[in-house]
Amino acid sequence: MNEGNHVTADNLYLFALQLLPEAEMRNAATHLKECAVCRSQLGEIQGEMVIYALTAEARTPPSQARERLLRQVAEEKKEIPPEPVEEKREPVLYPRNSKMYLIDTPEEREPRRVAVLMAWLGWGVVACLAVVTGMQVDQRQMVQQDMAVATAQLSQSEQQNERAQEVLETLHDPSAMQVALRLPLSASAPPKVDPEAHVIYLARTGGLLFLADHLDPLQSGKTYELWLLPAQAGQPALSVGLFKPDANGNASVVMPQLPRGVAAKGFGVTIEKDGGAGSPTPPIILAGMQP
Amino acid sequence: MNSGMDEAKALVQPEPDGELLTRVQRGDERAMAVFFDRYSKIVYSVALRVLRDSASAEDVMQEIFMQIWRSPNSFAASKGALGGWLAVMARNRSVDMLRRRRPSELMEELTLATACNLGDDAERSLLVQRAQAAVKLLPMEQRKTLEMAFFDGLTHAEITEMTGDSVGTVKNRMRSALVTLRKGVQA
Ligand SMILES: [Zn+2]
Numbered sequence: 001m002n003e004g005n006h007v008t009a010d011n012l013y014l015f016a017l018q019l020l021p022e023a024e025m026r027n028a029a030t031h032l033k034e035c036a037v038c039r040s041q042l043g044e045i046q047g048e049m050v051i052y053a054l055t056a057e058a059r060t061p062p063s064q065a066r067e068r069l070l071r072q073v074a075e076e077k078k079e080i081p082p083e084p085v086e087e088k089r090e091p092v093l094y095p096r097n098s099k100m101y102l103i104d105t106p107e108e109r110e111p112r113r114v115a116v117l118m119a120w121l122g123w124g125v126v127a128c129l130a131v132v133t134g135m136q137v138d139q140r141q142m143v144q145q146d147m148a149v150a151t152a153q154l155s156q157s158e159q160q161n162e163r164a165q166e167v168l169e170t171l172h173d174p175s176a177m178q179v180a181l182r183l184p185l186s187a188s189a190p191p192k193v194d195p196e197a198h199v200i201y202l203a204r205t206g207g208l209l210f211l212a213d214h215l216d217p218l219q220s221g222k223t224y225e226l227w228l229l230p231a232q233a234g235q236p237a238l239s240v241g242l243f244k245p246d247a248n249g250n251a252s253v254v255m256p257q258l259p260r261g262v263a264a265k266g267f268g269v270t271i272e273k274d275g276g277a278g279s280p281t282p283p284i285i286l287a288g289m290q291p
Numbered sequence: 292m293n294s295g296m297d298e299a300k301a302l303v304q305p306e307p308d309g310e311l312l313t314r315v316q317r318g319d320e321r322a323m324a325v326f327f328d329r330y331s332k333i334v335y336s337v338a339l340r341v342l343r344d345s346a347s348a349e350d351v352m353q354e355i356f357m358q359i360w361r362s363p364n365s366f367a368a369s370k371g372a373l374g375g376w377l378a379v380m381a382r383n384r385s386v387d388m389l390r391r392r393r394p395s396e397l398m399e400e401l402t403l404a405t406a407c408n409l410g411d412d413a414e415r416s417l418l419v420q421r422a423q424a425a426v427k428l429l430p431m432e433q434r435k436t437l438e439m440a441f442f443d444g445l446t447h448a449e450i451t452e453m454t455g456d457s458v459g460t461v462k463n464r465m466r467s468a469l470v471t472l473r474k475g476v477q478a
Contacts, residue, residue, distance in 0.1 A: 010462045019446050048469035050375035051476050054422045056340035061331050065349050073323045
């Protein structure tokens, strides 16, 4: 490039600030396209502008702005190009407090399910999906974002909002216990797809999220019951909640009313009569223990 | 196999902008929510400072984020400087709106040179503190001139008219002020 034509330093500043007359703006832009020297100087000036921009008094945008953006984003949906064939395997994150059970293989994960489910099942199930997908870093973040959206949408009702906050707290608390529930090791001849479940439990607050899938349908008059097995020896199993799977074998228990501060050594699922039982009735269908 | 520490770290580490952009390219709307949470405050604050009207500032912010959604590729070159670039865009678009002119397309080339990651709260607040301190140290005329040009969107000719200073003086002050700021922040 002809060095004699470099944009002068003064003009680079005016260009960066968009203060040059239109014709001169164009000339400078044309030169900048071809001149790395001027481009690098412009980059420095823009870096200076960032520093100065940061001195603007920090203000939080109005709360509806986020919703407005996401609405327009949804309206301008994209044609999604096909996934690259050789997809990079995300690292699988194993449950931090449980080494007993392997987490399901990546092939079984369906991140898109989160969005679909959210539309018709609501945030409770989404919260639980976080438990399942939470084992994988990327997906956990995605679900947390969904959770943030869901939480924002729930803000009309303070009570619901409080509940959503509890869910988020349970999800995010690094001390929360995560347990994968599987067929007990003694069970023989597993069915075509094993039922499985995941629990995130925060003893401090009593917050609990549970999601199960591939559950067998129940006979009429029966229900599944989730049990917390207290860590303290001699304490009876605590009923967490009752649940019935949907047509696809999915079920969830979200933030049941649990006492605070009960340390758990594990969780189990049994089949009980409608209305639940006072203590678990064998056999235990799914179980997960802390090592 | 990861160690427990790595796992814990992986859980709290935010997703880099570049990966979010890739998700936007794939049409992942949730990535936009993350971008918003990460940068809306910077973008909105700058726009509001220029426009002094919350509805207009919100409009500018909306357009800037929609541009990420519509053409994520054009932001791919921003590397670690996306936050900074959005701040500059917020200023430029707001001034465009103030002056009732169409957004300039001449500035779309990403050239920004900055090593700071504004998506990182700790890094950003440190930078903000330093920038604010550095501004306070500027000579009053420089500070005023920069404010008029940057936040009030006045041209150097207009500033000349208002202050009675020569064009050369105005240009010089703007330039010196920005250079001083950079050095002040780097120091
Ligand atoms: Zn040049």
